[in-house]
Amino acid sequence: MSLGEFELIDRLLRPLAVGFPGALNLRDDAALVDVPPGHQLVIAKDALVAGVHFLHDDPPDLVAGKLLRVNLSDLAAMGAEPLAYLAVIARPPEFPENWLEEFVRGLERDQTAFGLHLIGGDTVGTTGPVFLTLTILGLVPSGHALRRDGAGPGQLICVSGTLGDAAMGLRILRGLAAPEDVSMPLVERYRTPRPRIALGRALRDIATAAIDISDGLLADLRHILDASGVGARIEAAAVPLSEAARGLPGARLGALTGGDDYELLFTIEPGKAPLLSKLAETLDIPLTVIGTTREEPGLEVIDERGEPLVLDRLGWQHF
Amino acid sequence: MSLGEFELIDRLLRPLAVGFPGALNLRDDAALVDVPPGHQLVIAKDALVAGVHFLHDDPPDLVAGKLLRVNLSDLAAMGAEPLAYLAVIARPPEFPENWLEEFVRGLERDQTAFGLHLIGGDTVGTTGPVFLTLTILGLVPSGHALRRDGAGPGQLICVSGTLGDAAMGLRILRGLAAPEDVSMPLVERYRTPRPRIALGRALRDIATAAIDISDGLLADLRHILDASGVGARIEAAAVPLSEAARGLPGARLGALTGGDDYELLFTIEPGKAPLLSKLAETLDIPLTVIGTTREEPGLEVIDERGEPLVLDRLGWQHF
Numbered sequence: 001m002s003l004g005e006f007e008l009i010d011r012l013l014r015p016l017a018v019g020f021p022g023a024l025n026l027r028d029d030a031a032l033v034d035v036p037p038g039h040q041l042v043i044a045k046d047a048l049v050a051g052v053h054f055l056h057d058d059p060p061d062l063v064a065g066k067l068l069r070v071n072l073s074d075l076a077a078m079g080a081e082p083l084a085y086l087a088v089i090a091r092p093p094e095f096p097e098n099w100l101e102e103f104v105r106g107l108e109r110d111q112t113a114f115g116l117h118l119i120g121g122d123t124v125g126t127t128g129p130v131f132l133t134l135t136i137l138g139l140v141p142s143g144h145a146l147r148r149d150g151a152g153p154g155q156l157i158c159v160s161g162t163l164g165d166a167a168m169g170l171r172i173l174r175g176l177a178a179p180e181d182v183s184m185p186l187v188e189r190y191r192t193p194r195p196r197i198a199l200g201r202a203l204r205d206i207a208t209a210a211i212d213i214s215d216g217l218l219a220d221l222r223h224i225l226d227a228s229g230v231g232a233r234i235e236a237a238a239v240p241l242s243e244a245a246r247g248l249p250g251a252r253l254g255a256l257t258g259g260d261d262y263e264l265l266f267t268i269e270p271g272k273a274p275l276l277s278k279l280a281e282t283l284d285i286p287l288t289v290i291g292t293t294r295e296e297p298g299l300e301v302i303d304e305r306g307e308p309l310v311l312d313r314l315g316w317q318h319f
Numbered sequence: 320m321s322l323g324e325f326e327l328i329d330r331l332l333r334p335l336a337v338g339f340p341g342a343l344n345l346r347d348d349a350a351l352v353d354v355p356p357g358h359q360l361v362i363a364k365d366a367l368v369a370g371v372h373f374l375h376d377d378p379p380d381l382v383a384g385k386l387l388r389v390n391l392s393d394l395a396a397m398g399a400e401p402l403a404y405l406a407v408i409a410r411p412p413e414f415p416e417n418w419l420e421e422f423v424r425g426l427e428r429d430q431t432a433f434g435l436h437l438i439g440g441d442t443v444g445t446t447g448p449v450f451l452t453l454t455i456l457g458l459v460p461s462g463h464a465l466r467r468d469g470a471g472p473g474q475l476i477c478v479s480g481t482l483g484d485a486a487m488g489l490r491i492l493r494g495l496a497a498p499e500d501v502s503m504p505l506v507e508r509y510r511t512p513r514p515r516i517a518l519g520r521a522l523r524d525i526a527t528a529a530i531d532i533s534d535g536l537l538a539d540l541r542h543i544l545d546a547s548g549v550g551a552r553i554e555a556a557a558v559p560l561s562e563a564a565r566g567l568p569g570a571r572l573g574a575l576t577g578g579d580d581y582e583l584l585f586t587i588e589p590g591k592a593p594l595l596s597k598l599a600e601t602l603d604i605p606l607t608v609i610g611t612t613r614e615e616p617g618l619e620v621i622d623e624r625g626e627p628l629v630l631d632r633l634g635w636q637h638f
Contacts, residue, residue: 024466024468027542027545027546028396028397028466028467028468028530028546029363029392029397029530029531030361030363030394030397030457031363032359032360032459032464033354033359033360033361034359034360034461035352035354040341040351040352040353041352041353041354041360042349042350042351042352043350043352043405043438043439043456044349044350044439045439045440045441045452045454046407046441047407047409047441047443049409049443049444049445049446051446052443052444052445052446053443073348074348074349075349077347077349078347078348078349078351086362086364086454087364088364088365088366088452090366090368090450119362120362120363120364121364122364122365122366124366124368124372125371126368126371126447126448126450127370127371127447128368128446128447128448128450131409131445131447133364133366133407133452135362135364135405135454136349137362140351142353145351147343147347148346148348149343149346149347211347211348212348223346226346227346227347
């Protein structure tokens with residue numbers, strides 16, 4: 001059975017706005033947001049399309065979680081605290097009601113986990129696949145947002161967590177054979193990104209530049225290098241792999257070029273290195289130095305024998 | 320020829336961000352927005368889908384204008400000033416480059432006209448039709464936003480401009496015969512809504528409740544009545560029609576139930592009535608009293624002979 005627009009908003013979405021007065025119970029044309037003195041609003045917008053960014057048979061609650069988490073990761077990369085979000089849900093005709101119910105259950109679970117509320121949006125029909133867009137709002141102390149353009153030469157390039165897991169997870173979902181005991185953690189990395197909010201907050205006054213890894217380590221590093229006007233040298237062997245990924249074919253390449261990990265990639269002054277291990281311990285997140293920036297432009301990747309590595313693709317194409 | 324994502328952002332979209340430092344040249348994960356002291360941010364999000372909300376052969380610059388103006392109208396309904404917007408553009412494979420170029424030209428023209436900037440968003444692929452979503456940001460003095468829930472009994476119900484024009488315009492586009500000299504103004508009303516920003520601003524301290532007419536006069540009036548807990552009586556003959564619409568069959572019904580006019584519907588205390596004509600003159604916009612609110616719930620529409628009018632549809636279905 002398909003759900004009417006008003007019922008979708010009334011029964012499923014309105015409860016997600018409870019607790020945020022400026023959402024006006026989703027009854028107005030727009031929402032009202034207060035920004036405390038000394039703070040800036042941080043805002044980002046991303047979309048997920050069925051068949052492009054998620055699989056048609058992915059569990060709807062995990063799709064909701066991914067949509068929210070991908071956007072939260074944008075906040076993390078700027079050092080911002082989550083505040084609220086707006087969503088547009090576009091449905092084909094006769095779209096199943098229980099998909100939407102499970103989708104909203106996923107939103108509810110993750111908005112509670114990350115402390116934010118739905119404050120507006122739109123539900124529309126489409127003749128195409130399910131189409132989801134989310135606009136996320138966060139707060140950051142004025143002038144303290146992390147940006148891509150602050151890296152200088154001679155700084156350390158660092159990443160959080162392990163890389164390539166999501167790419168391996170996607171390959172497993174698409175039929176690549178893998179031992180059962182390693183599959184689930186990797187599939188989970190693909191389906192349920194972990195936005196590094198606490199790390200982003202802690203890096204505000206430590207990192208010189210930051211980005212979240214959505215397109216792949218090398219592609220996203222290029223964004224920092226381009227914006228900051230520096231080059232870099234990366235030690236491929238230093239890039240951290242998870243236990244689950246380590247034994248799989250293509251894990252190293254996946255870690256360099258695979259997208260969807262949503263770890264933070266950031267640069268720090270060498271003098272700040274001692275803070276890193278302390279931070280890793282406090283937050284219980286691995287933080288690894290994988291290379292250095294330099295004046296000379298370009299991105300050099302060095303393999304374990306010290307030889308430059310040639311890669312035929314630096315980016316990540318969605319399936 | 321299809322345009323790459325980076326070229327689309329670099330060449331077409333980035334110029335739209337020039338002049339808004341917090342847009343960070345569209346190079347970061349998110350944008351930074353300053354909210355001046357004593358102000359609240361007003362935020363709304365809407366979507367347009369090809370074949371659902373606009374016609375496939377509608378001129379792309381007008382589609383862009385409509386997308387921006389529909390969202391600006393949400394700001395107008397809250398009494399907010401335009402500040403900035405984010406856009407998600409989803410394209411099918413091999414989508415023509417010149418459609419996008421004309422679309423961006425339309426954004427540029429209207430963002431200049433209304434004084435706001437593009438500050439972020441996303442471009443993605445889709446297997447469905449072109450899908451456009453926009454998030455708009457505005458500012459309003461804290462506590463002075465217009466809302467739907469402020470109407471009390473015994474107040475005057477007013478509308479700006481003329482109603483039903485967009486519905487007639489859509490019917491003309493879909494092949495309804497109409498004299499050529501009246502067609503264009505009506506088609507233009509459908510294609511190029513006029514968000515009532517200046518009126519919304521002026522109504523902040525005059526109106527008790529407000530909404531923009533997107534679903535149709537009666538449907539949108541119901542939103543105010545439901546939110547405010549009052550009923551209303553409308554004089555159908557008082558609803559203002561344009562010269563162009565007046566002679567066409569179905570014009571009166573179109574004015575009551577047709578969507579897409581994006582005029583403001585608002586309530587005022589009877590004592591404020593003298594301000595209305597002054598405001599209409601200052602802003603050069605017709606402002607018409609079409610009925611009154613009352614304690615008794617329900618919405619009664621009275622025809623020119625004083626008889627209750629029965630309507631079989633109170634809303635507006637998109638084609």
